[in-house]
Amino acid sequence: MLVTGSFRPMRCGVGDYTRRLAGALAARGDLEVAVLTSKSGEGEPPIGVQRFAIVDHWSLGAAKTVWRLLRSWRPAVVHLQYPTQGYGSGRLPHFLPLLAWASGARVVRTLHEVTTWDRLASVKQVVTFALQALAPGTLIVVRPSYRSMLHPLLAWMTRPRRYVFVPSAASLPRSSLHGDSWERVRSSYLGGKQRLIVFFGFLYPPKGADLLFEIADPATDRLIFAGATGSNDGYVRKIRELAASERWRGRAEVAGYLPDEDAADLLTVADAAVLPFRDGGGPWNTSILAAIEQETPVITTALDGPREDSERGIYFARPGNIEEMKKALDRLASPSARRPPVIARSDPWSEVAARHVAIYRGGRRK
Known part of the structure; x- marks a missing residue:
């Protein structure tokens, strides 16, 4: 039990x-x-x-x-x-x-x-x-x-x-998107931008979701915040205000909670998942594991950063180091290289x- x-x-x-x-x-x-x-x-x-x-x-x-x-x-x-x-x-x-x-x-x-x-x-x-x-x-x-x-x-x-x-x-199943359906979902989220950057997880201050507005580039990027908003209304309001600001208006969306399959589809069409945890993350974070399951590049933080896990496509910056995460995002999030996963995996x-x-x-x- x-x-x-x-x-x-x-x-x-x-x-x-x-x-x-x-x-x-x-x-x-x-x-x-x-x-x-x-x-x-x-x-x-x-x-x-x-x-x-x-x-x-x-x-x-x-x-x-x-x-x-x-x-x-x-x-x-x-x-x-x-x-x-x-x-x-x-x-x-x-x-x-x-x-x-x-x-x-x-x-x-x-x-x-x-x-x-x-x-x-x-x-x-x-x-x-x-x-x-x-x-x-x-x-x-x-x-x-x-x-x-x-x-x-x-x-x-x-x-x-x-x-x-x-x-x-991973808390999410592997996305089943492929071919035209993958392209269609990706285009619907991109909204004419070049890169799709996703934050997936609970919107709490320690998760550092607000830092995406500094890490990403409004000239090229579309931001999607997916995950439960929880009970921290003040922080969620801050995220919504930043998304509606002059710099990011029309380029950022707070999607809120998504069903598992929809969240998996969003992550699999994203160019990167950016998870700038203020206290550092690691293999115990289900948000990181969810992105890895979709073979999506991850930029996150770790107390022992900077370091990179190239095999799984994860870059660990030092918590709070915006410039470091910007450089990692520019290097790892390549729209021209983004393709749907083709290798089936056993259920972890x-x-x-x-x-x-x-x-x-x-x-x-x-």
Whole structure:
């Protein structure tokens, strides 16, 4: 049983990850898969996945509801996802590992973000982290060298736990566009410009979407911002104002959330995906992986930049270095060389699922 605070139609990167993982696990045919989520996560689950959208608020008062499901469905493994937007400020997620362990299940947790010391702003948050760290179960991380990124005290708290690095995969399917349909979609987005530059992901200040207006060139480029706008209305308003400015009017569009297939089509016809994360990115970022899946060049940032992964078509600039990203964009985004992907790939989620099954079936319940 996978547990996530967010599931479709809720907008959350970890929720999308959980949905893809659940579908890949069920597709194997040798597992019974369920997802426990919020009442708002009532979207159609992947084939073969049972969905229990039964939690109204993730407060301690919902523990009884969760316990009843655990006792009735009796999962062999409970796999918890942290953090998710759907959990909100509820306290129950901090106690879920102990609740799952008490039900007799093996407990697995995936940590999608690094908890650094500066994020623990109060004694209450430190205690909460300690409670999570000391809870039973294997910890899956999507970032390499996770433990080394923690504050020494936080690393000490988690020293009894087993960490397993499992790389993520793209949140989007591979686009099926080809030939005339590819050209038609590309032309519809270009609007007469030479290059199509895309930002894909949530519109939050740390994602750095506003920097595209400095990196791209209004004389040659068309900008498309695709992704959920989230709850940061002030930042989204800033992006819309920049798009409507005299310099960019008619050359930039905030498309907002797109269905998976449409988002994949947009990325596959783009000349580049520009993702100037203010805190740096890496192979754990689903936006980067989504662009790679479409074989679209990526200009992004990394704390250890500048560097280039030429095999996958990614340039990592230093966070905030506009000139560096401009030069990388001019070098990598060549409209004359842009063509639809021609090599079919196997579904990367099948490998991710296999790695998870090995964890589920290995080790001891502790």
